[in-house]
Structure formats: C-alpha cells, structure tokens
Amino acid sequence: MSTQEPKQQRSRQRKNDVLTAATRVFARDGIAKAKMADIAKEAGIAVSSIYDYFPTKEALAYEIPIQRLAQLYAEFEDRAAALPTTRDRLSLFLTMTADHARANPDWARLLYLEIWPSVLIQEARVRRSVDDFGRIIVAMLREGSHRGEWSASLDPHRTATILMGSIAHMLITWLLYRRPADLEAATGPMVEQLMGMLEV
Template sequence: MSPRPTARVEQLREERRRDVLGAARRVFARKGFAAAKISDIASAAGISHGLVHHYFPTKEALFVAVIEESIHGWEALIARARAMPISEWERLVYVCSIMGESSVEASEHLRIIVHASMGGDAPQPVREALDRLERHVHEPLSSLIEEAQRTGAAAAGPPGELARAWMAVTQGLAINQAVHPGMARPPIELVLRLLKA
C-alpha cells in the first residue's frame, strides 16, 4: 500500500482539528471552561482523549483556539461589511444582525464568553484570549457606530459605551435563549432601537 499523498493527510488533519474545535465550542458553551473536561470534548468529537491532546496540548490551548476562531470570524464579518456598497447605518445593521442572530454557533460563542468571564479563577491564557476577543469586537463596533453617527443615523453618545451596551444586550439574549430554548428572540429592529438616532 502506498502512503497517502501529503495534501490529503493535511486535509484530514485539518478536518479533524475543526471537528475537535466544534466539539470544544459546544462543550465550553454548555459547561463553561472550568467544568469542561477533555474527556467531554473527546466524547463530543467522537475521538479518544489522547487524540484531543495530539491537536491541543492543554484545555487552555483548546479554549484559546476556540476564542481565536471567534476573532477570525468577527474580523471576516467586519471585512465583509466594510466591502459592501451600503450606507454606514446599513453596515452597522448588517454587523449587528449577524452578531445578534439566533444561530446555534453564534449563541455558543456568546455563552462561552459569558461562562469564562464569570469565572474569576480562569487561567491567564484564558483571560488574555477573552481580552483579545473583547478588543477585536469592541473597537470595530465602536468605529462602525461612530461612522453612522457622523451621518446622523446612529444615536448620539460615546460610541464605546453604545458598543458595550449593544454587546451586553446581545450576550443577555444568548443567555436567555440558553435558559429558554424555545423562546423566540425579539426582532432585530426592536433591539436596534438602542443604536438608532
């Protein structure tokens, strides 16, 4: 038997790594960082405990990778919004709509942040990852709000404070959805009143 081509091996490795990250996201969202165990993640991914460690040496490294995945997703969202030939307000609405959507993955990312932020005993790499994520979300969102304010479309006030208020509402909705899974989220137009001039 001939060995598999290197490209195929790398593709399989990357697919398995993504499977582990997806399983970790689900487990961290459900249990929080402190209560989650590598064995929970391995079970959710359908692989052995040792294979999880093959991809991620520690639970902290796995958590940081999940947060980095969130950061990359957020950066891609901001880049898409900035590339659209739409008004500043429409750009802000687009970003907030995606951020506030009720998809399972978006909700999981928000619950992970809430869980980890509430735990005062989070290890340093976890706290640093959360700080990076907050900066990567807060700064571009503040900038979008400020741009919409210049056109008179967004509410007056410090853009940073408005961004934090929007983030708090979005996280609160994700928690509410986790507690009451069958409850529908309010329409985005209702929540956007927080930012509308």
C-alpha cells in the first residue's frame, strides 16, 4: 500500500500509532539518526509494515507537522473571530504558536529544529503548510496598516520576518536549552515587546 486512505479500521489506528511513535523517536534522535527499527518497536509492529503507510522515512517525518499545523491554524481562526482589533489577533497568533510548542515539545522539536529550516523539503504539502504561517502574519500586518492600527509605511514582509524569526528563535533556544525556563511566562513579554515595535 501507499499513503492512500486506509479502508480498514485497524489500519487507521496503526497509522496513528506509527505517527506517534515516530514523533517521539525523531524528536529524540533527529530524522537522520532515527532508526526505522526503533520506530517499529515503539509502535509495536514490523519494520516493513511502516512502508505500508509511508513510502520513505522522510515522508513519515514530514507528515507529522502538517496535521498539527493545520489544526493550529483552524483553532486560531476560531478564536480570532471574537477579537476586535488586528493587534489582538496578531498577539493571539504569536501566543498560540508558542503555547502549541510548549504543549507538544516532541512535535515542536521536529518542526522547528529539523523541518522548518530544511534544505531538503521538496514535498509541496509541507512547504505550503510552513509558508502559510508567513502568509497569515503578512495578511494581518497589511490589515492592521489598512485599518490604521499602525503606520502604513511599515513593510509587511520585513516586519513578518522579525515576528516569525523572534518567536521561532525563542522556541528553538527553549527546545535546545530549556531557556527561558518558564516559556509560558516569557511569551507574554516577548509578544508585548514585539507589538510595541508596531506603534506609530
């Protein structure tokens, strides 16, 4: 089998087991060093069975962030609808991004340390999923300028680079060194400082 939708019930369960096991192993050893044998053992199936669901080790690795990122974006849309200003929505997006990483550190290690900056990502779905992050921020920056919440002369791409880079870098140092020790407490001031940059 390839990566088609499975027809049987057990199969869907198995595929999920593999993804869960893989997330843990990849986060621990990195994609390159991770062994298919370890993933299979952790999922409780035969190595060759993994290939019934995913064509290669990399495809397996890339599947992981796609799902949860989509979930994050959807949840954001839900919660953002209630907020009056673009500034509030932008703050929420950055905060949710950090919270999401804190709540799913294995997933975050895989995404921020291995996949996000990877040279190797050819697969369109992963690329799109990561690029959406930038598109969402740029769109909000444009909207805020348009609504007069901040200066219209602010370059949206440059500013998006600052916002994304800052949050990503905070998460990377947290993932690698657990600094800041309390990520949740540190996120608020970080977002505040970044938002302060938008003031006219």
